[in-house]
Amino acid sequence: xxxxxxxxIAQLNLKDLKPEDIGDDQPLFVEGLGLDSIDALxxxxxxxxxxxxxxxxxxxxxxxxxxxxxxxxxxTEHQPKTV
Amino acid sequence: MxxxxxxxxxxxxxxxxxLTEPAVYAGNRLNCIEPDYGQIIDxxxxxxxxxxxxxxxxxxxDCLKTSATEMPGAIITGTAYGCLADTEVFLSKMVENxxxxxxxxxxxxxxxxxxxxxxxxxLKCHNYNNTFVHRGFSFESALLDxxxxxxxxxxxxxxxxxxxxxxxxxxxxxxxxxxxxxxISSNRALYDGAAKGTIAGEGAAFFLLSAEPSGKDYAQLxxxxxxxxxxxxxxxxxxxxxxxxxxxxxxxxxxxxxxxQNGNVNEDGIYKQLAQTTFKGKACARFKHLCGEYPTAxxxxxxxxxxxxxxxxxxxxxxxxxxxxxxxxxxxxxxxQNTHHALYLLSVC
Amino acid sequence: MSTxxxxxxxxxISAIGNNIAENLAALENGAAGMGEMQYLHSVHRHxxxxxxxxxxxxxxxxxxxxxxxxSRTALLSAIAAKEALQHxxxxxxxxxxxxxxxxxTVGGMDKTEDFFVDFSxxxxxxxxxxxxxxxxxxxxxxxxxILGVKNYISTISTACSSSANAIFFGARLIRQNMLDVVIxxxxxxxxxxxxxxxxxxxxxxxxxxxxxxxxxxxxxxxxGAGYTVLVSEQVAASLKNDPVCVLSGYCxxxxxxxxxxxxxxxxxxxxxxxxxxxxxxxxxxxIDYINLHGTGTQNNDIAEGxxxxxxxxxxxxxxxxxxxxxxHTLGASGGIEAVFSTLAIQHGLIYPNLRLExxxxxxxxxxxxxxxxxxxxxxxxSNSFGFGGNCSSLIFSKA
Numbered sequence: 001x002x003x004x005x006x007x008x009i010a011q012l013n014l015k016d017l018k019p020e021d022i023g024d025d026q027p028l029f030v031e032g033l034g035l036d037s038i039d040a041l042x043x044x045x046x047x048x049x050x051x052x053x054x055x056x057x058x059x060x061x062x063x064x065x066x067x068x069x070x071x072x073x074x075x076t077e078h079q080p081k082t083v
Numbered sequence: 084m085x086x087x088x089x090x091x092x093x094x095x096x097x098x099x100x101x102l103t104e105p106a107v108y109a110g111n112r113l114n115c116i117e118p119d120y121g122q123i124i125d126x127x128x129x130x131x132x133x134x135x136x137x138x139x140x141x142x143x144x145d146c147l148k149t150s151a152t153e154m155p156g157a158i159i160t161g162t163a164y165g166c167l168a169d170t171e172v173f174l175s176k177m178v179e180n181x182x183x184x185x186x187x188x189x190x191x192x193x194x195x196x197x198x199x200x201x202x203x204x205x206l207k208c209h210n211y212n213n214t215f216v217h218r219g220f221s222f223e224s225a226l227l228d229x230x231x232x233x234x235x236x237x238x239x240x241x242x243x244x245x246x247x248x249x250x251x252x253x254x255x256x257x258x259x260x261x262x263x264x265x266x267i268s269s270n271r272a273l274y275d276g277a278a279k280g281t282i283a284g285e286g287a288a289f290f291l292l293s294a295e296p297s298g299k300d301y302a303q304l305x306x307x308x309x310x311x312x313x314x315x316x317x318x319x320x321x322x323x324x325x326x327x328x329x330x331x332x333x334x335x336x337x338x339x340x341x342x343x344q345n346g347n348v349n350e351d352g353i354y355k356q357l358a359q360t361t362f363k364g365k366a367c368a369r370f371k372h373l374c375g376e377y378p379t380a381x382x383x384x385x386x387x388x389x390x391x392x393x394x395x396x397x398x399x400x401x402x403x404x405x406x407x408x409x410x411x412x413x414x415x416x417x418x419x420q421n422t423h424h425a426l427y428l429l430s431v432c
Numbered sequence: 433m434s435t436x437x438x439x440x441x442x443x444x445i446s447a448i449g450n451n452i453a454e455n456l457a458a459l460e461n462g463a464a465g466m467g468e469m470q471y472l473h474s475v476h477r478h479x480x481x482x483x484x485x486x487x488x489x490x491x492x493x494x495x496x497x498x499x500x501x502x503s504r505t506a507l508l509s510a511i512a513a514k515e516a517l518q519h520x521x522x523x524x525x526x527x528x529x530x531x532x533x534x535x536x537t538v539g540g541m542d543k544t545e546d547f548f549v550d551f552s553x554x555x556x557x558x559x560x561x562x563x564x565x566x567x568x569x570x571x572x573x574x575x576x577x578i579l580g581v582k583n584y585i586s587t588i589s590t591a592c593s594s595s596a597n598a599i600f601f602g603a604r605l606i607r608q609n610m611l612d613v614v615i616x617x618x619x620x621x622x623x624x625x626x627x628x629x630x631x632x633x634x635x636x637x638x639x640x641x642x643x644x645x646x647x648x649x650x651x652x653x654x655x656g657a658g659y660t661v662l663v664s665e666q667v668a669a670s671l672k673n674d675p676v677c678v679l680s681g682y683c684x685x686x687x688x689x690x691x692x693x694x695x696x697x698x699x700x701x702x703x704x705x706x707x708x709x710x711x712x713x714x715x716x717x718x719i720d721y722i723n724l725h726g727t728g729t730q731n732n733d734i735a736e737g738x739x740x741x742x743x744x745x746x747x748x749x750x751x752x753x754x755x756x757x758x759x760h761t762l763g764a765s766g767g768i769e770a771v772f773s774t775l776a777i778q779h780g781l782i783y784p785n786l787r788l789e790x791x792x793x794x795x796x797x798x799x800x801x802x803x804x805x806x807x808x809x810x811x812x813x814s815n816s817f818g819f820g821g822n823c824s825s826l827i828f829s830k831a
Contacts, residue, residue, distance in 0.1 A: 045186045177545070182624060194820060196591060204689075213588065217586045218573070260560060
């Protein structure tokens, strides 16, 4: 999950944050890390680029991107077997 | 119209520093001296902003702060090139990735009205918001819109600014068009010799205008006039004369003329001729060695003129000929590439 | 309202026709302009339908009387602006104080993106001719020069509300007695830049768009240009043909909510419509037709619909999104839809909102789905909302 946090920080240009600043279960959006819908779209590309996982719609992202843990779970479940 | 406040981010430090130690640049490229944005813009919003957005938003916020205005009646910007860095990022990725795996942030911010929109978003300002993108008339169009809004009493105050950025790519491309001098020792040597080309610049300058005096205004903006592709010098002279007479004055009533000389022998000829005719014997100043040439550079001249009127001092680094008088009335005449000509008239309040 | 500003002429080119007559015929026949892309070369060719003007650059150039190597944005602009000026038939045009205020969002991007293919590999490469007209203002100047407009030229770019803002800025300059005639509107060509940009936002429909449908999936991008010829009262009185309508109200307001998305209650849209109504001195009940912004995205349609609900509660006029015909033409949309609005007044038309299957559950009104002729249309409201929360509404009234 530390790798994933690093990728999130890089993709979203969260310069002031270190991976350890983001809690595994901390909400990423609104009251948590304060991300918004544009960030969600950036995270969709991150999944595609780093993990070859394609989300069908922006709405699906709302569930996947609840926290770093939910993201990691989704990646483990959906990552193509041949890496 | 009254200029209640002005603030600029430019290749120069500040107006007071301009009087004593203007920044000197080796070569043909001037980039802005940027402040610590963290002090001016909400850090949450800053992370996505490219340089031009930060420059524009910071200058706008500084201008509002100076005038102690919380909510302007309108926000209007002028930019010829728009958000170049974001445009380049998206364009390059699109070409490299063959239209796959693209992210939205650069695209969203490449939109020309991003600076005006970000200011509105930061202020939660629901008022009139417009952006003009017409080459060397971008800032003048924005200013005309601001003036008419005030005349129509649609707004009590208008925040108006001119912004353009210079990126590595735009500098490279504009150099390929032959816009810039190849061998210039420093910006101080801009007007020496008779070579083609100028030096590259950029900047953000914002103004808070109002129809009524506030008692602490920098200057009065009496008028603005633009003309496109004049046929010859006689037409330019006629335009200057009629602009002044429309304001009930003649050249003799002008204390200082600020011209847009840029060191390009093909473009400065007009100013040189006018110095022998219309502007003969007038105190003159110039500014493009300080900010470089860019389509909205006249906004730097307006910032300069407003400060000169307020302080009563013409910075020696700008002065071409002086009569040591405190300028009460300033005429700015600038043209961009012989195509876009603009006249501004300012006076003490 | 003080001095009226008259509309003496109009011109349009879009995916549904190259002039007013062709556009009107397509609107009447319910013939939408979307399809698989023929002229734009994008990897999304088979996936994303677009609403292209059905002509190559060479064909457009011939029609415009301009060189074929310049930006498609300028070619489209020239064709529609020339039609508008011809339509207005102002006899002493060259003696009047004239202006050309054109909006666009892409400028010469269609050429720049070709240039970047060579330039990305080697910064010394790429034909400079392809970026000479990159700036938005360049297209405006190329067209102003062939129209013979000199007194005032400007370009506005506020995303999807650009040309609505150009029209009302033009009207204000006439009202200020700075100009007698202004050709105002906007143009935009389809580009890979905008297509991919909107695609990253995941709001491009892979099928033909369904504005104001419960199951809408997004927008289709389109291209085109639309202009109106605005004239002062004095010029209007000198015309052979009586002007069809006046621009009676206009307003720009900012949503100040998000960079791209509209606020859920459509604050900006509401303020723009309300401001335009106020300026025209009309009550909402007097509006006979609303040309919706209606992009077909989830977000726009619910925000715009909610704002309409707040303002028109009790008496909803017929309304429709003509983007179901033309696609979303971005910087041209306000101009094209202004032309459609004036035609609605001139001919008593209400345009259908195509492909509406399931009306939105959250809204108490349903857009018009049939073409109607001979309706008494006195006042039309046209909405244009864009990125950066930029919301503009125009009201056209029978002269």
